[in-house]
Amino acid sequence: MPRRLGALAGLAAAAVAVGVAEAVAVLTGARSAPLVAVGGAVVDLAPAPLKRFAVDLFYVYDKIALLVGTAVLLAGFAVLVGLVAVRSLPLGYAGIALFGAVGVLAASTRPGAGPVAVLPSLVGALLAAGVLRLLVAGPLGRAAAAPIVTARPDAYARRRFLTAVGIATGGAAVGGFGGRWLATRRDVSAAREAIELPAPAVPAAPLPAGAELAVPGLAPYVTPNRDFYRIDTALVVPRVDPHRWRLRISGRVRRPITLDYAELLARPMVERHITLACVSNEVGGDLIGNARWLGVPLGPLLAEAGPLPGADQVVARSADGWTCGSPTEVLTDGRDAMLAVGMNGEPLPIEHGFPVRVVVPGLYGYVSACKWLVELELTSFADFDAYWVPRGWSARGPIKTQSRIDTPRAGRRLAAGEVTVAGVAWAQHVGIRQVEVRVDDGDWQPATLAPATSTDTWVQWSWRWTATAGEHTLRVRATDATGAVQTGQSRPVAPDGATGWHAVRVTVA
Numbered sequence: 401m402p403r404r405l406g407a408l409a410g411l412a413a414a415a416v417a418v419g420v421a422e423a424v425a426v427l428t429g430a431r432s433a434p435l436v437a438v439g440g441a442v443v444d445l446a447p448a449p450l451k452r453f454a455v456d457l458f459y460v461y462d463k464i465a466l467l468v469g470t471a472v473l474l475a476g477f478a479v480l481v482g483l484v485a486v487r488s489l490p491l492g493y494a495g496i497a498l499f500g501a502v503g504v505l506a507a508s509t510r511p512g513a514g515p516v517a518v519l520p521s522l523v524g525a526l527l528a529a530g531v532l533r534l535l536v537a538g539p540l541g542r543a544a545a546a547p548i549v550t551a552r553p554d555a556y557a558r559r560r561f562l563t564a565v566g567i568a569t570g571g572a573a574v575g576g577f578g579g580r581w582l583a584t585r586r587d588v589s590a591a592r593e594a595i596e597l598p599a600p601a602v603p604a605a606p607l608p609a610g611a612e613l614a615v616p617g618l619a620p621y622v623t624p625n626r627d628f629y630r631i632d633t634a635l636v637v638p639r640v641d642p643h644r645w646r647l648r649i650s651g652r653v654r655r656p657i658t659l660d661y662a663e664l665l666a667r668p669m670v671e672r673h674i675t676l677a678c679v680s681n682e683v684g685g686d687l688i689g690n691a692r693w694l695g696v697p698l699g700p701l702l703a704e705a706g707p708l709p710g711a712d713q714v715v716a717r718s719a720d721g722w723t724c725g726s727p728t729e730v731l732t733d734g735r736d737a738m739l740a741v742g743m744n745g746e747p748l749p750i751e752h753g754f755p756v757r758v759v760v761p762g763l764y765g766y767v768s769a770c771k772w773l774v775e776l777e778l779t780s781f782a783d784f785d786a787y788w789v790p791r792g793w794s795a796r797g798p799i800k801t802q803s804r805i806d807t808p809r810a811g812r813r814l815a816a817g818e819v820t821v822a823g824v825a826w827a828q829h830v831g832i833r834q835v836e837v838r839v840d841d842g843d844w845q846p847a848t849l850a851p852a853t854s855t856d857t858w859v860q861w862s863w864r865w866t867a868t869a870g871e872h873t874l875r876v877r878a879t880d881a882t883g884a885v886q887t888g889q890s891r892p893v894a895p896d897g898a899t900g901w902h903a904v905r906v907t908v909a
């Protein structure tokens with residue numbers, strides 16, 4: 401058989417494997433599908449020497465790119481299998497077996513994988529072997545590969561071969577995409593929409609008059625859910641059924657606790673504005689948002705479980721196995737650490753952790769804000785490293801005081817005269833005392849601060865600038881409520897959050 405046809409046979413076999421596996425994964429869970437399982441394993445296993453690279457690529461990596469990359473690698477491998485199979489069918493089978501084994505291994509070792517997780521890769525590989533055999537060694541393949549001098553015209557046999565390849569690939573695509581579609585239809589959005597959240601025992605403080613400066617280009621005080629940044633390692637968003645959800649409070653506690661969703665909702669709720677920030681937020685970046693969270697206070701719940709002496713870390717575990725660790729002391733010091741079920745007046749959006757996530761004022765998300773929460777395990781920092789710690793991030797992550805210029809934007813051309821410079825500043829759970837702006841190397845000028853609901857949120861600020869012609873650099877710095885001035889020393893996001901002053905260069909005509 402010509403090599404071209406062999407390569408096509410390999411591709412068709414791979415398409416069948418992936419399509420069938422996707423279809424089977426409708427029953428066994430989206431994360432058991434081989435592309436997603438292997439992609440997820442790659443994200444989690446990024447080896448230590450690649451740490452810097454992994455930090456840059458996988459922290460805010462593009463998930464689609466990762467899946468496409470995995471698919472391209474797979475296609476290359478499939479061509480190879482097809483070429484090999486033309487020489488020796490058993491060797492082709494061995495290639496498929498290798499591919500299947502990688503899928504089985506990845507799917508079965510994903511956190512929370514049950515025994516059925518091996519099925520998509522297994523069934524996919526078996527059917528792929530069948531397709532390869534049919535195309536390479538079956539009558540179809542033999543006819544297509546026959547020398548030109550036969551009773552039947554060669555072109556006709558080839559056309560039949562290509563038709564078979566097309567049918568196999570098309571069928572695989574229908575199975576695969578159909579499977580994906582079914583899986584999302586079966587998702588938890590209906591359950592989410594049916595939820596009626598209880599009224600909070602302690603409602604959020606109303607927004608003080610003037611919390612929202614009406615300056616075009618300035619981030620709103622409360623970030624709408626659709627604009628709220630999203631960061632997580634999940635290739636497919638975990639879909640946790642609230643009716644089957646359980647929270648375990650386990651580990652070094654006197655009384656382990658298990659709660660279901662109804663029991664959680666039956667507890668007194670608080671509602672608070674809290675600004676969540678990502679440790680990967682660059683100076684001036686937008687991986688930060690402020691929402692009105694509805695949830696159950698975490699301190700009293702932990703007190704009921706009764707942490708044992710030495711349990712200085714609470715590890716929160718997600719349905720997809722991701723973990724983060726917060727100091728027990730911070731969760732129980734009276735701040736509004738909570739198990740959040742509502743965000744800006746609606747049940748948590750699925751991609752923001754439905755049905756339950758953690759929110760802790762003053763800690764970066766990677767050490768506190770566990771989405772799709774299923775377990776809180778009391779342990780110690782000495783005994784357990786959460787997800788990002790072995791990947792080069794600090795075990796403790798208090799949020800650093802920061803300020804940002806939202807308007808004017810960098811590179812803007814402005815008319816000389818009055819210009820409103822405005823932005824946000826934050827030092828969660830400490831509070832912002834002052835924000836100052838500097839033009840070029842001039843003196844620091846005090847900006848006007850808008851009020852906020854508490855020290856747990858960012859504040860908006862503004863400053864009137866009489867702009868003069870020329871190129872100018874605007875800089876901002878904040879002072880927290882203890883009087884500590886935001887450092888101007890530039891440091892990168894790893895290992896525990898960027899520092900430095902946000903600078904914006906503009907041209908005034």
Ligand SMILES: Nc1nc2c(c(=O)[nH]1)N[C@H]1C(S)=C(S)[C@@H](COP(=O)(O)O)O[C@H]1N2
Nearest residue numbers: 629630631632633678718722765766769771
């Ligand atoms: N399950 C899970 N929870 C997670 C993460 C994750 O990768 N998986 N990422 C954390 C990080 S790094 C941040 S900054 C916040 C972001 O929350 P958001 O996506 O709702 O803005 O979620 C945290 N919770």
Ligand SMILES: [Mo]
Nearest residue numbers: 678679765766
């Ligand atoms: Mo983050």
